[in-house]
Amino acid sequence: MTSARPTKRTKSPRLPTQTLPAKIFHWTNLISLFVMLFSGLQIYNANPVFGGRSGWNFPDYLTLGGWLAGGRNWHFAAMWFYALNLLWYGLYVMVSRRWQIRYASGSDIKALRVSQNAKRKNYALHRLVYTAIIPILVLSIASGLGMYKPASLHWLASLFVDWQTLRTVHFIAVPIFILFTFVHSLLALRVGSIRLIKSMFV
């Protein structure tokens, strides 16, 4: 908190910086998620989650892989990058104690409720949003693994009650991730303008 408090107002504020692990995580996550999303829609079209064979299909330009086998190849390649990226970053966040300073806490909830400072509120909301995506990221891995290996990982698949629920939970990740990408970007813009976004990707 001390570093975030403005002291003397200077003409050129300090540019936001990000650690290299955070940058690598964001790049890998963004790319692998989009590969999984488009190849996932290809897989979806082979037997729509909603409506089965007579269900509505996504248009070809939203799919990756050309047909089901191609979509599966992309999906089951990108899953390694996506899952291992989340794993090492999770470990890094723990070991570096980043989780204590970078994620939403009680003080953010309090700020959202009582603070009069608009900047503080934006900041708290942003932290809350990107913290809330973590369980969704983990849930899509769990539901994906449950569908990929329902026999070997029967215990995992059975946590989702039945096959249709498993498929639905896995699919719901798509609209959530798209929405999250927008909201996360917009809030980052509000909190730190384009400089904050540049600091994460450049």
Place this chain on the structure above:
Amino acid sequence: MSKSISRRQLLQWSGLSSASLLLNSCGSNLWSKEVGQAIEPLNQATQALLLTQKPVPEYSIDQIEPDKLLINTFAQTPQIDPAKYRLQIEGEVNHPMQLSLGDLQTLPLTSMVIQHVCVEGWAAIVQWGGVRLQELLRLAQPKPNARYVYFKSADGYYESWDLVSATHPQTLMAYQKNGQSLSADNGAPLRLASPIKLGYKQSKWVTQIMLTNQLMPKTGYWEDRGYEWFGGL
């Protein structure tokens, strides 16, 4: 300026044509084959690591979903005379065999209620009854160098499995579905059924089981068209 194409123009055109090449491939497979070839060894190793001879938990009879098992065939549905039907077991075995349906029915009947998962994304809880492939192989006695099992079907469909999956206690040569004898659509008189492999691995109308010590260039009807070979669940 002359009419000849300038260097800059040529470069622009070549840039455009390679861009269109890229765009064209977006609509089709876009390296999906190469991606599959690159990652499949890792995926297969992971699946082999997860594979055990431990039975997969089964469902109860009242959980069977009779309407959910869809019918997929690549060609026509063969009509086989049960009286004339023979199952051949050959290749890398000490005792090649030919079994009639009557022979198969004298062997111990195993029944299981499992989830059948199709590569397309749907699944159905089904009861299968039949003879463990393990039991048939015990009779045929695989030679020590046998590693793979090929299945040939009456409709021309072909498949190959790793021997470990083929000898899993829930890998059956089934002649019953949901308590009744198998229908022609579902693979009568004899088909593969197992909870540990995707549906396209579970050949219907099996007439020949052949053990080999290596995979042949053709590994399976759908595999030869792009699906992964192991197809483990």
